[in-house]
Amino acid sequence: MADVEGRRPVLELLRSKREVNKLLIAKGRRRGSIREILDLARSQGIVVQKVDRAVLDRLSVTSNHQGVIAQVAAIKYKKIEEVLEKEEDPHWPPFLVLLDGIQDPHNLGSILRSSEAVGVNAVVIPERRAAGVTAAVMKSSAGAANHVPVCRVGNMADTIDLLKEKGFWIAGADPRGELCYKQDLGGPLALVIGGEGDGLGRLVREKCDFLSALPMRGRLNSLNAAVAGAVIMFEVLRQRQLGE
Numbered sequence: 001m002a003d004v005e006g007r008r009p010v011l012e013l014l015r016s017k018r019e020v021n022k023l024l025i026a027k028g029r030r031r032g033s034i035r036e037i038l039d040l041a042r043s044q045g046i047v048v049q050k051v052d053r054a055v056l057d058r059l060s061v062t063s064n065h066q067g068v069i070a071q072v073a074a075i076k077y078k079k080i081e082e083v084l085e086k087e088e089d090p091h092w093p094p095f096l097v098l099l100d101g102i103q104d105p106h107n108l109g110s111i112l113r114s115s116e117a118v119g120v121n122a123v124v125i126p127e128r129r130a131a132g133v134t135a136a137v138m139k140s141s142a143g144a145a146n147h148v149p150v151c152r153v154g155n156m157a158d159t160i161d162l163l164k165e166k167g168f169w170i171a172g173a174d175p176r177g178e179l180c181y182k183q184d185l186g187g188p189l190a191l192v193i194g195g196e197g198d199g200l201g202r203l204v205r206e207k208c209d210f211l212s213a214l215p216m217r218g219r220l221n222s223l224n225a226a227v228a229g230a231v232i233m234f235e236v237l238r239q240r241q242l243g244e
Contacts, residue, residue: 003134004072005065007033014040019073021132022046026053026067037068047128074138078149080159083122084166094168094188095236098124100156100204101195102225105131109140110226111193116144118237124151124159130195156192160207163190170208172200173228177211185212185236186243193229 004013011033013020023041027050030038041048056065088094097120102108108131115123131137132152133145153159160170171185172192192208194200205211212232214223223231 003059003061004070005060005062005068007037007066007068010068010070011037011040013070013072014044014046017044019076020044020046021071021073021134023048024051024056024059024069024071025049026051026056028053028067034067071132071134073133074135075133075145075150077133077152078122080122080124080151080153080162083149083151084162086121092119092240093186095120096122096124096163096168096190097229097233098156098159098190098192099126099130100192100200101126101130101198102193103129103131104196105134105136106140107131107196107224107226108133109137109142109145111229112137112141112148112150113144114226114230114233116141116148118233120148120233122149122151124153124156124190126156127152127154156201157203157207160190160192160204164209169210171232172205172208172211173213173225173232174200174205174208174211175213175216177213179215180212180232180235181215183210183212184239185232186239189236191229191232191236193225196225199225 004010014037023046025048038048056069059069097115112123133150138145164170168188168190170190170192192200192204214228214231
């Protein structure tokens with residue numbers, strides 16, 4: 001389903017209780033139906049982001065957004081507890097990918113596609129300040145979001161603590177870490193990939209058991225988050241398939 005634009009369509013969407021990733025509202029005075037939209041969104045725990053009208057103009061397909069666009073979830077999100085309760089495959093230790101603030105829909109789509117390709121059990125994304133699975137993400141993932149479970153969590157640091165209690169090792173993708181090729185990535189693992197700009201947040205980085213880096217020979221000292229994450233994911237797959 002595409003994003004929903006305009007006051008009346010968004011209002012009806014919220015009344016239907018369909019899952020919404022985020023509500024984008026133009027900055028400025030809020031009267032009439034906009035106030036009702038905000039009240040409904042907050043009562044349902046939907047993230048509301050105030051943006052310049054130019055942002056809505058750029059995102060709008062109808063050119064009639066009336067100051068509001070709802071980014072609709074293209075999938076039904078899983079709860080992290082649902083994923084952890086599933087019976088484990090004795091030949092494949094649990095492997096999760098956690099995204100600490102990926103905001104570009106194309107990067108999220110690319111990560112979902114790589115995750116599906118290597119057999120990741122679930123991708124975990126935060127509810128706030130991050131891209132959700134919209135129609136654009138679904139297209140970028142080549143439909144992979146239909147096959148790999150996606151969980152949304154309120155607090156990534158708390159989720160890491162939960163995973164540690166369940167026996168997961170937490171690896172953070174970070175250029176300051178040890179080369180991933182020298183690390184044992186064969187056990188229950190959660191790989192954390194940071195945002196496009198700042199990488200891993202301080203608290204999340206501190207909660208990682210170790211940091212995983214890639215060798216670099218060129219002049220640039222970093223890769224796109226989706227590309228770096230994919231390389232480490234395939235190293236996990238390589239180690240598990242070859243038993244190294």
